Amino acid sequence: METLTDHTVASHQSPAIAPPELAGNVAVKIRGVTKHFGRGEQRVTALNGIDWDVYKGQMSMIIGPSGCGKTTLLSVIAGILNCDSGSVNLFGEEVSRFSDGRRTKFRSVNIGFIFQQYNLLPALTAAENAAIPLVIGGWSKSRAVARACEVLEGLGMGKKKESFPSQLSGGQQQRVAIARSLVHSPRLLVCDEPTAALDHETGLTVMEMLRKAAVRPDRAVIVVTHDNRVFHFGDRIARMDDGRMVEVTERTAEEAVLVSGEQDDVAA
Amino acid sequence: MTDRVINTIRPSAWILAGVSTPLLLVLMILKSRGVPMLGILPWNPLLYAGAALVAIFSALLFTQQMSWIALKMLTGDKAKFFGIVLGLTFAALLITQQGSIFCGLMRRTAGQVEDIRGADLWVMDANVRYVDDVKPMIESNLYRVRGVEGVEWAVPLYKGNARLKLKTIGRDKKPLDVIEQVILLGVDDASLVGSPPPERILVGSLTDLRKTDALLIDFNRLPKLFPGEQWDQAPAMPGLRQKAGDSISRWITNLASRAKSSESLPTPDEQYRAAQREFYKRFVGREVEMNDHRGIIVGVCEATRTFQSNPVVYTMYSRAKQYVPRERKLLSYVLAKTADGVKPGEVAERIASQTGLKARTSWEFMKETMWYYFQYTGIPINFGITTLLGFLVGTAIAGQTFYNFTIENLKQFGSLKAMGATNLRIVGMILLQATVVGLLGYGLGVGLATLFGIVSQGGELAFFTWWPVLPIAGVAIVLICVLASILCIRRVMVLEPAVVFRG
Ligand SMILES: Nc1ncnc2c1ncn2[C@@H]1O[C@H](COP(=O)(O)OP(=O)(O)O)[C@@H](O)[C@H]1O
Numbered sequence: 163m164e165t166l167t168d169h170t171v172a173s174h175q176s177p178a179i180a181p182p183e184l185a186g187n188v189a190v191k192i193r194g195v196t197k198h199f200g201r202g203e204q205r206v207t208a209l210n211g212i213d214w215d216v217y218k219g220q221m222s223m224i225i226g227p228s229g230c231g232k233t234t235l236l237s238v239i240a241g242i243l244n245c246d247s248g249s250v251n252l253f254g255e256e257v258s259r260f261s262d263g264r265r266t267k268f269r270s271v272n273i274g275f276i277f278q279q280y281n282l283l284p285a286l287t288a289a290e291n292a293a294i295p296l297v298i299g300g301w302s303k304s305r306a307v308a309r310a311c312e313v314l315e316g317l318g319m320g321k322k323k324e325s326f327p328s329q330l331s332g333g334q335q336q337r338v339a340i341a342r343s344l345v346h347s348p349r350l351l352v353c354d355e356p357t358a359a360l361d362h363e364t365g366l367t368v369m370e371m372l373r374k375a376a377v378r379p380d381r382a383v384i385v386v387t388h389d390n391r392v393f394h395f396g397d398r399i400a401r402m403d404d405g406r407m408v409e410v411t412e413r414t415a416e417e418a419v420l421v422s423g424e425q426d427d428v429a430a
Numbered sequence: 431m432t433d434r435v436i437n438t439i440r441p442s443a444w445i446l447a448g449v450s451t452p453l454l455l456v457l458m459i460l461k462s463r464g465v466p467m468l469g470i471l472p473w474n475p476l477l478y479a480g481a482a483l484v485a486i487f488s489a490l491l492f493t494q495q496m497s498w499i500a501l502k503m504l505t506g507d508k509a510k511f512f513g514i515v516l517g518l519t520f521a522a523l524l525i526t527q528q529g530s531i532f533c534g535l536m537r538r539t540a541g542q543v544e545d546i547r548g549a550d551l552w553v554m555d556a557n558v559r560y561v562d563d564v565k566p567m568i569e570s571n572l573y574r575v576r577g578v579e580g581v582e583w584a585v586p587l588y589k590g591n592a593r594l595k596l597k598t599i600g601r602d603k604k605p606l607d608v609i610e611q612v613i614l615l616g617v618d619d620a621s622l623v624g625s626p627p628p629e630r631i632l633v634g635s636l637t638d639l640r641k642t643d644a645l646l647i648d649f650n651r652l653p654k655l656f657p658g659e660q661w662d663q664a665p666a667m668p669g670l671r672q673k674a675g676d677s678i679s680r681w682i683t684n685l686a687s688r689a690k691s692s693e694s695l696p697t698p699d700e701q702y703r704a705a706q707r708e709f710y711k712r713f714v715g716r717e718v719e720m721n722d723h724r725g726i727i728v729g730v731c732e733a734t735r736t737f738q739s740n741p742v743v744y745t746m747y748s749r750a751k752q753y754v755p756r757e758r759k760l761l762s763y764v765l766a767k768t769a770d771g772v773k774p775g776e777v778a779e780r781i782a783s784q785t786g787l788k789a790r791t792s793w794e795f796m797k798e799t800m801w802y803y804f805q806y807t808g809i810p811i812n813f814g815i816t817t818l819l820g821f822l823v824g825t826a827i828a829g830q831t832f833y834n835f836t837i838e839n840l841k842q843f844g845s846l847k848a849m850g851a852t853n854l855r856i857v858g859m860i861l862l863q864a865t866v867v868g869l870l871g872y873g874l875g876v877g878l879a880t881l882f883g884i885v886s887q888g889g890e891l892a893f894f895t896w897w898p899v900l901p902i903a904g905v906a907i908v909l910i911c912v913l914a915s916i917l918c919i920r921r922v923m924v925l926e927p928a929v930v931f932r933g
Pocket residue numbers: 199200206207208226227228229230231232233234235
């Protein structure tokens with residue numbers, strides 16, 4: 163496995179952009195992205211010319227104060243929000259130029275979502291919820307649910323397959339959401355404040371599980387958070403402020419030690 | 431506890447119930463005798479099932495593999511699901527029931543045209559507008575009608591008002607002189623055409639009308655003429671429960687003993703008829719007086735209730751003239767039968783052109799009568815407004831509940847959109863949900879209205895489900911669902927999937 167702790171990154175003209183020798187590892191390439199909301203007096207610049215590269219095989223974090231544009235950036239990357247200008251390139255494809263229909267199709271195949279509020283469908287069991295991306299991809303219910311059960315078992319949720327979201331704790335619900343985000347083996351995983359609704363302990367467990375289950379050599383994982391207790395889970399940390407990317411840092415060796423199970427074989 | 435019961439009722443069972451309810455009830459209507467069948471299309475359940483299949487399959491076409499998600503979303507919250515179905519049921523019930531009562535009222539206005547069987551043409555003075563608008567003609571018109579080609583036979587009919595006097599006892603058991611305005615119908619002496627059909631004669635027989643001073647009287651308004659009678663002992667219509675219970679026990683005994691139906695006990699309807707014969711027998715032989723002429727009740731019949739609350743009295747044409755004050759002309763209508771192989775409409779035209787009279791087929795005359803009442807009396811139009819109001823209230827309630835439901839699900843639809851579900855699929859899901867609740871609501875509503883109709887059958891309430899009422903209710907339900915869906919679909923289409931990241 164390639165290590166990306168090379169500090170030449172930091173010495174590059176902008177640490178947010180990959181040096182030429184790492185270009186082949188880039189999953190997400192963002193150039194000059196801007197986004198405004200509202201008009202006239204109410205006009206807000208949520209993203210103000212963002213350049214950023216996200217690597218495969220890593221967990222990248224976006225941190226920063228509330229209202230700085232983290233969620234907006236994540237939405238633009240995930241193709242659920244159009245930016246005003248700039249380009250978003252996912253795995254070599256200019257997603258920002260796609261038609262709506264093509265982008266929707268692209269999302270269904272390539273992107274997994276994890277939300278702060280879990281967003282599970284209350285009428286569906288854990289297994290059925292986890293199966294949704296496959297169903298959207300055209301799988302039959304029984305095949306999709308069977309596959310979802312396997313993923314849930316891998317996350318230690320085997321006993322809760324038949325439970326409804328209302329019967330699960332927050333941590334358990336977020337684990338179902340993790341299963342749902344990974345069930346169709348997406349190449350990009352986007353998570354918005356996955357631990358914000360959880361207590362500290364559970365938050366750490368969920369982050370550990372996420373790292374272990376999600377990080378793969380061919381997959382990029384982006385986590386938005388303003389929870390400083392989980393910063394150390396990120397391999398690279400991008401700090402935002404007021405719609406700009408102000409700093410990108412690599413995780414230090416000391417921080418890496420804090421993440422338990424890091425030596426496990428996660429690249430299976 | 432109730433939660434558990436409701437939870438065990440699977441949605442599939444509800445779909446089945448929704449499909450089968452109108453089917454069963456309409457079959458019941460067709461089976462029970464004496465119910466106006468004209469109104470219920472025998473193929474309505476088939477139509478309903480066909481529409482259900484088409485609607486569900488076209489919705490499935492859009493949703494594809496996601497249909498089960500749509501259905502689970504719909505039935506996940508039982509309380510909301512039942513709320514929507516109830517709202518639509520209520521709307522369908524209100525429309526069908528009010529519409530049926532409206533049609534029943536309208537039909538009553540033409541009850542006397544409908545009552546007369548055998549003849550298919552009504553010939554009258556050119557200025558007659560509706561059945562109660564009698565304009566007497568000279569007798570020779572009868573012979574002129576008989577002379578028209580294509581007329582097999584033609585008979586006279588007298589229709590007018592008479593003042594009936596009789597001596598009886600009041601509710602206080604004291605002697606009482608009753609004077610009542612009655613509708614007098616004088617039917618053809620020879621053929622008795624114009625009198626009620628034999629199955630509507632409760633006591634006596636039609637031919638008794640030929641006896642001296644004989645009258646046949648309608649049982650509906652008898653309490654007005656004989657208030658002192660023990661009306662609390664008059665037989666009551668068998669209720670639906672009685673009939674249903676009887677059919678079930680009959681079925682069980684048949685299963686057990688394989689007995690032939692001819693050996694079994696009389697049905698509740700037969701028992702009711704027998705009880706009526708027994709009760710109304712007492713009126714036979716009683717004397718009344720009209721225009722200083724004696725009349726003797728020889729039989730009791732059942733005339734269709736009309737808008738007028740006056741009792742209907744049948745006598746022979748030749749005798750009717752005694753019972754009313756002297757009039758120069760007596761012929762109210764000529765009832766004619768067209769010869770085989772000729773169209774009644776054509777014959778009617780020929781009669782009109784040859785005699786200068788107005789000639790109508792029975793159905794046309796019914797329509798004209800109903801239209802007259804519709805235009806010139808406030809009753810139907812007022813009631814029509816009530817019907818319309820029922821329609822609007824039902825629409826508002828049902829539309830509102832369904833709209834709310836989808837709006838509450840907006841965030842879920844947003845998640846699905848973010849995860850890559852296309853707009854078309856989401857629209858399909860909403861349509862599928864609307865279809866299911868629409869079909870259930872329509873089925874249950876029409877079913878309940880039919881039940882109401884069966885229960886109220888034979889009573890004072892005019893209830894007649896003319897066949898257009900059912901498609902109208904159907905269209906209304908479809909409109910409600912489509913309207914609510916369109917509002918929701920609009921919201922879903924413009925929904926930014928990015929909302930899923932907002933708390
Ligand atoms: N749909 C929207 N309409 C108007 N303003 C918005 C909308 N979404 C976000 N904003 C504004 O954009 C800015 C960035 O928001 P957001 O990306 O949600 O921040 P963060 O996730 O970092 O808290 C904020 O000032 C917010 O008020």
